[in-house]
Amino acid sequence: MSKNALEGLRVLDLTQVWAGPTCTKILGDLGAEIIKIESGRRMDISRGGTTANSGAGLYPDGNAGDEPWNTSGLYTDRNRSKISACLDLTHPKGVEVLKKLVEKSDVVIESFRSGVMERFGLSYEDLKLIRKDIIMVSLASQGGSGPERSYGSFGATLEQTAGIASFTGYLGGDPRTSGTFLPDPMVAFLAIGIVLSAIEQRRTTGKGTFVDLSQREVTTGVVGEMVMDYTMNGRKWGPNGNRDNVFAPQGVYKCYGDDSWIAISVRTDDEWNTFSEMLNLSSEQVNTFSTVSQRFAQHDELDRLITQWSQDKDAHEVMHALQMVGIPAGVSLTGEQILADEHLNDREFWEEVDHPMVGRRPFLSRPFKFSKHPASTRSHAPLLGAHTDYVLRDIAGLSDEEITELSDLGITSNDPTAFGSTAF
Amino acid sequence: MSLLDKPFSEDLPLSGVKVLDISQGVAGPYAGKLLGGMGADVISVEPPIHGDYARLIPPFFEDDPHIEKSGLFLYLNTDKRSITLDLSSEQSQSVIKPLIEWADIIIENYAPDTLENLGLGYKDIEKISSKTSLVSITDFGQSGPYKDYQGTNLISLALGGLLQITGDVDKEPLKVGGRPAEYIAGLSAFSGAMVALYAQRASGEGQHVDVSMVEAIATAQMYSGLNYAYLGENRVRANDIAPMYQVSNGHVGVMYRQDNWDDFCDMIGRPEMKDDERFIDNVARRENIIELNQIVSEWMIKQDKTELYHLAQGQRMPFGYICDAEDLISSEQYIHRGYFVEIDHPVCGKLLYPGHSFFWDDEKLPMERAPLLGEHNESVYEALGFSKEEVSALTEKGVI
Known part of the structure; x- marks a missing residue:
């Protein structure tokens, strides 16, 4: 097989938490060299604090070990296929070294609060002086301008401020957020293409670029039709449970077993006719549900009839039986089931990774596959500062004396306990 | 530059990149929209008569169902040209081949094997134009035991593992x-297309990109898979990641963080809670979330959503407030950045649309309205060498 898709691309990664690290992780899987800059003073907060009780919470088998910052699941998940160098950017000498790395990099990507890079003396204007065609991608919560530019967020609060939460929720209930931080992977998946668009532009024009992206705006971008209904018709959307707004019925129905559920979507009258036979409805009942507007009007009753039918059945058997007759159905998979799922495993979705402190565990891979450049995990998530020496010597070109001096000053320290706990 | 290329004056990031978008609905068209927004020349190929099926999906302008009035379609198809072509007709082959040769990237979201059966699978495309990449978006991907299963957005959430961890533990x-x-599959397809283009610039070769909606969600869910891989336990549905509280005029969301805990207690007028063992750290707060919510709710109900949001953010507490469409349109932040853009359309007139989520070198890239169905038939077919008479004949036969 030919070389990796993104061979030769070098990315200086100043991001932390989720969106930025997921973007660079996938770029790394595809063959780009990702240099993650952290410091003992300022670790990626998804490493958790210096003690296990600080909220990152996901440690292997509940055991944080002596260095919780190297075992946190939130960190290890999002930071494979990268190397880690420690550099304290609050020290001018740290910034000086970072500038040497900028000189050798194609892309700088960062997700600090707006204004932090300027304070480090690392604004795009500063970086351009070092490397004229540098590409800088900034993934700030609210973007780099506007009255809320310095505001912080997490994926959950972005779901709120970007509009998704307003129409997520049980029928007639309060707004809700998802069970994950959905805006983060959204931003990550978009940012991969943004970085590569800037590279394509550099290829054709020789010019670098500064991209000032707003995570909140990206998130509103995925609810376009909700916004359009308001700008077209003045209508606001509220929570509608699991229902669709075009076809009916659709829902998530109880199956046999603890917390076992099947999702079913009936998109057409034909699908409904097939399904109603399986439900053993009387001809009288069938007639009252024959059109989609009738089914919408009596959705509660349909939900009751479907639950009556599904509740003593195995969820996987229901899925296969419905799919055999062309009706969209899917088991609401638990964590255990998703890891064991035959379809995902047949497609090698999970990638087992050996990590010296975490052991061998399966991690999610990517949302796409490439026929000529298969991507894969290239290395486990790095221990804090595992590659500082390599990065300083081989990439920044520092001498042994310079490296020792930085170490003596604590600028390259990879011991977060020396700086106190950075709790989440 | 060939006759087929859209004349462009702006120097946009992807000026000169050519995209043939034969997808319909949401995921594929969204990827095409993102590429077009970056300056790629995107030709959308729609079925004759009704066009892309998204044209039939609400919301409709003034609630009038009409193929030029779907808000979903209008939003997802900015920065594209539209031609009509029935890909299942034999005569379409002579039209589609030069378009394939023209394209760097083709986006499609038919069920697996559909294009193969039309003689337009990746193997066929590779023979016609080896530089061209095919980006395929499906519910389950191009392989695997569920390849031919039927999917919807909800089914992808279920089989991707996100559904099970969203909601309340005592409800579905x-x-x-x-x-x-x-x-999310659309975002992935956009990036997948760019990876393929990057590789093509080095090797000269295109490839087949396989995007699965289930896997897009399985990649996005993170917590469910990781929780089991690390702890051997299924994550339960809970509302404790970022609890939301009712305020006087809506809802506000709170992220409890150790850094902010003391400030938070002061803000709600309960300084004694700083040292309360029940809430001393994230683990304790999670365990005692019901008691905590009771205390906090009493204070919250008197607050105003935007005032509280700004007050908390001013003290570095990453609060959110629940924005509906009206809140988004009136957000000072969005107004300042010009996030919503007014776009004029010959049928629907001037409307606000969500715009680009970024500035590119301090500029907002332009955004052009979605095309009318077949709006560019004449110019595109002429550039392909068809005479007006030939175009009329193909139209009469229902091919275009």
């Missing part, structure tokens, strides 16, 4: 509003 699992699986 809950979907996320809108069409998140389709949109």
Whole structure:
């Protein structure tokens, strides 16, 4: 097989938490060299604090070990296929070294609060002086301008401020957020293409670029039709449970077993006719549900009839039986089931990774596959500062004396306990 | 530059990149929209008569169902040209081949094997134009035991593992509003297309990119898979990641963080809670979330959502407030950045649309309205060498 898709691309990664690290992780899987800059003073907060009780919470088998910052699941998940160098950017000498790395990099990507890079003396204007065609991608919560530019967020609060939460929720209930931080992977998946668009532009024009992206705006971008209904018709959307707004019925129905559920979507009258036979409805009942507007009007009753039918059945058997007759159905998979799922495993979705402190565990891979450049995990998530020496010597070109001096000053320290706990 | 290329004056990031978008619905068109927004020349190929099926999906302008009035379609198809062509007709082959040769990237979201059966699978495309990449978006991907299963947004959320961890533990699992699986697959397809283009610039060769909606969600869910891989336990549905509270005029969301805990206690007028063992750290707060919520709710109900949001953010507490469409349109932040853009359309007139989510070198890239069905038939077919008479004949036969 030919070389990796993104061979030769070098990315200086100043991001932390989720969106930025997921973007660079996938770029790394595809063959780009990702240099993650952290410091003992300022670790990626998804490493958790210096003690296990600080909220990152996901440690292997509940055991944080002596260095919780190297075992946190939130960190290890999002930071494979990268190397880690420690550099304290609050020290001018740290910034000086970072500038040497900028000189050798194609892309700088960062997700600090707006204004932090300027304070480090690392604004795009500063970086351009070092490397004229540098590409800088900034993934700030609210973007780099506007009255809320310095505001912080997490994926959950972005779901709120970007509009998704307003129409997520049980029928007639309060707004809700998802069970994950959905805006983060959204931003990550978009940012991969943004970085590569800037590279394509550099290829054709020789010019670098500064991209000032707003995570909140990206998130509103995925609810376009909700916004359009308001700008077209003045209508606001509220929570509608699991229902669709075009076809009916659709829902998530109880199956046999603890917390076992099947999702079913009936998109057409034909699908409904097939399904109603399986439900053993009387001809009288069938007639009252024959059109989609009738089914919408009596959705509660349909939900009751479907639950009556599904509740003593195995969820996987229901899925296969419905799919055999062309009706969209899917088991609401638990964590255990998703890891064991035959379809995902047949497609090698999970990638087992050996990590010296975490052991061998399966991690999610990517949302796409490439026929000529298969991507894969290239290395486990790095221990804090595992590659500082390599990065300083081989990439920044520092001498042994310079490296020792930085170490003596604590600028390259990879011991977060020396700086106190950075709790989440 | 060939006759087929759209004349462009702006120097946009992807000026000169050519995209043939034969997809319909949400995921594929969203990827095409993102590429077009970056300056790629995107030709959308729609079925004759009704066009892309998204044209038939509400919301409709003034609630009038009409193929030029779907808000979903109008939003997802900015920065494209539209031609009509029935890909299942034999005569379409002579039209589609030069378009394939023209394209760097083709986006499609038919069920697996559909294009193969039309003689337009990746192997066929590779023979016609080896530089061209095919980006395929499906519910389950191009392989695997569920390849031919039927999917919807909800089914992808279920089989991707996100459904089970969203909602309340004593109720059924809950979907996320809108069409998140389709949109996230669209974002992935955009990036997948760019990876293929990057590789093509080095090797000269295109390839087949396989995007699965289920896998887009399985990649996005993170917590469910990781929780089991690390702890051997299934994550339960809970509302404790970022609890939301009712305020006087809506809802506000709170992220409890150790850094902010003391400030938070002061803000709600309960300084004694700083040292309360029940709430001393994230683990304790999670365990005692019901008691904590009771205390906090009493204070919250008197607050105003935007005032509280700004007050908390001013003290570095990453609060959110629940924005509906009206809140988004009136957000000072969005107004300042010009996020919503007014776009004029010959049928629907001037409307606000969500715009680009970024500035590119301090500029907002332009955004052009979605095309009318077949709006560019004449110019594109002429550039392909068809005479007006030939175009009329093909139109009469229902090919275009």
